[in-house]
Amino acid sequence: MDLYSLKGKNILFFLVKNFGGYNLIIDKLKSYGANTIHYDERPASNNFTKGILRVAPRLIKNDITKYYNSILKDLEKTKLDYVLVIRGEVVPAFFLKKIKELNPNCILIFYNWDSFKNTPNTSNHLDLYDKSFSFDLEDAKKFNINFLPLFYYDQFKADLSDSTVKKYDLLFLGTAHSDRYIIANKLSKWCEKNGLTAFNYFFMQGKLVYFIKRIIDPTFKKFDYKKLSFKSLTTLEMVGFYKQSKVILDINHPYQTGLTMRTFEAIGANKKLITTNSEIKKYPFYNEGNFYIIDREKLVLDKAFFEKDFQPLEDCLYQKLSVDGWLESLFTQKNIEYWNKMLRN
Numbered sequence: 001m002d003l004y005s006l007k008g009k010n011i012l013f014f015l016v017k018n019f020g021g022y023n024l025i026i027d028k029l030k031s032y033g034a035n036t037i038h039y040d041e042r043p044a045s046n047n048f049t050k051g052i053l054r055v056a057p058r059l060i061k062n063d064i065t066k067y068y069n070s071i072l073k074d075l076e077k078t079k080l081d082y083v084l085v086i087r088g089e090v091v092p093a094f095f096l097k098k099i100k101e102l103n104p105n106c107i108l109i110f111y112n113w114d115s116f117k118n119t120p121n122t123s124n125h126l127d128l129y130d131k132s133f134s135f136d137l138e139d140a141k142k143f144n145i146n147f148l149p150l151f152y153y154d155q156f157k158a159d160l161s162d163s164t165v166k167k168y169d170l171l172f173l174g175t176a177h178s179d180r181y182i183i184a185n186k187l188s189k190w191c192e193k194n195g196l197t198a199f200n201y202f203f204m205q206g207k208l209v210y211f212i213k214r215i216i217d218p219t220f221k222k223f224d225y226k227k228l229s230f231k232s233l234t235t236l237e238m239v240g241f242y243k244q245s246k247v248i249l250d251i252n253h254p255y256q257t258g259l260t261m262r263t264f265e266a267i268g269a270n271k272k273l274i275t276t277n278s279e280i281k282k283y284p285f286y287n288e289g290n291f292y293i294i295d296r297e298k299l300v301l302d303k304a305f306f307e308k309d310f311q312p313l314e315d316c317l318y319q320k321l322s323v324d325g326w327l328e329s330l331f332t333q334k335n336i337e338y339w340n341k342m343l344r345n
Contacts, residue, residue, distance in 0.1 A: 002333045003324065007033030009081040012099070014091055022237060024153050027281040028323055034276075037078065041069035041090045042320070053219065057090070057121075068095040075099075077148055079098075080106045083332065085129075087112055089119045096128040109330055113150055115139060115256045133330065136258030137279065140343055147339050149283070150261050151326035152268030155239050162270075164243040169196035170274070171245035173238060176202040176228055176260065179296060180251045183276065186299055187249060194303050199241070202228050239336060242269045247306055250275040254296070264321050270310045274301070285317050 015022055017040040019058040026036050043063045049214060057064070072095065080103040085091050088110060096108060112122060116139050123143060127133050132145040140147035166211075170191050172184045181202060188198040233241075242248070248266040250273055257279045266273040267285065276296045280286050289311045294300065319325050320335055328334040 002334070003032040003328055003331065006082075006331060008034075008035070010035045010037065010078060011084060012080050012081045012087075013038040013084045014088065015086045016040055016042060017045060018260065021153055023257050023335050024155070025323070025327075028154075028327060035245075037075070037080075039071055039086060041085070041339060043090070055224060059100060064090055065094075068092055071095070072098055073103075075102075082106065082331065085110050086345045087114055088122045088125070089114075090121075091125070094127060099262045100128070109133075111148065111330060112136070112139070113258070113261075115144065115253070115258070117255050118253075131330070134258070136256060136278060137282065137342060138257050146336060147343050148263050148326065148336075149259055149321070149339065151321055151323045152264040153235060153323050155235050156242065157242070157322075158266035158269045158271075164245065166246050167197070167244040168199045168241075169246050170198040170249055171241055171247070172198070172200045172249040172250065172251070173233065173241060174201070174203065174260075178275070182300065183251050183296055184249060187274075187301065189294075190299070190301055194301075195307065196303070199245075199325060201233065201241075203232050236302050238265070239269075242266075242271060245271065247272045247274055249273075250277065251296070252277040265314065267321055268318070270312065272305065272308075272310050274305070285313050285321070287311060 006029065011034050013026065013029070013036050015016065015025070015038070022038075022225040026038055029036050043060065044067070055115065068091070078101065083096075083099055083106060085108070099106060100108065107114075108131075110126065110132040112119065113135045114132070115136055116123045116134070117137045126143060126145065133148040134145055135150050136145070137147055139145075170187065174180060184200045184202075188200060191198040212224070242265065248262055248269075248271045250260055250262040250266070252275065257277070259277060259280060263273060263275065263277075263280065271291070272290050274292045274294060276294055278293050280291055280293065292302065292305045320338065325335055329336055329339065
């Protein structure tokens with residue numbers, strides 16, 4: 001069984017629509033002949049709703065119920081073959097049960113690319129899915145579900161012979177949270193002192209989210225508001241930054257052990273990576289030439305790391321780490337055992 005088995009199948013797909021790769025996943029599924037029916041998992045995408053969902057989702061419980069009932073009405077005459085829920089922080093249990101009742105042969109698939117600590121509601125619904133996956137090795141062990149790391153999109157795949165002039169020695173692109181701002185700025189200053197050029201792009205989901213986080217998270221009081229961007233980069237803009245950079249900086253959330261999207265984008269783009277996540281040592285693609293691990297409490301860099309080129313991986317690893325490999329793991333049995341071996345180590 002491969003992804004071409006999805007031809008003609010109806011896939012109901014839930015993901016936050018402002019996520020940069022939303023359309024890329026849909027386009028990839030369509031390229032294999034699947035019919036995708038996609039919804040944002042949130043009842044609205046305005047800043048107020050995004051802020052409330054983060055701090056007090058119970059306040060809009062009625063809106064959530066109304067929204068998912070409207071989706072059920074939309075799907076009254078549609079036979080579903082698959083439901084793919086990514087993160088699923090808002091998707092209610094009654095909805096999943098009703099979908100299964102109406103489509104007994106439908107396969108419900110859940111994938112969490114966040115920590116269950118950040119999305120506690122999702123762990124209560126795992127028994128409602130036919131297949132569940134986490135990008136976090138420790139979460140996969142704890143909840144007894146499949147382990148599946150993140151991936152890179154086709155757009156990040158680069159040729160080693162790419163001759164784009166490198167404008168930046170160190171690049172950080174990411175959502176503003178926790179100690180990212182502090183770490184990225186300290187490393188930028190280190191680069192400046194060592195004759196290297198660094199560039200940081202801090203994204204924030206909305207101004208209301210920022211001001212709420214300033215109240216509940218003391219680390220946000222250290223953020224320079226003027227250095228935040230409330231506009232997310234497009235995939236093409238991100239690819240452009242990667243092409244102009246030698247090394248990518250990855251700062252994982254302190255409460256997450258799963259490898260971030262930046263890790264796999266860097267691999268796809270054949271870029272070296274500096275990361276705060278020591279868990280990367282457990283992965284089959286790890287080598288000291290491509291990956292440099294830093295302690296977020298004691299930041300130390302080595303200029304020599306910037307001077308050597310990326311060492312290419314085996315072709316089979318590029319395939320497993322691509323969006324195609326990721327979808328194969330979700331919808332077929334391919335690669336599942338390969339990644340689940342890490343659960344037993």
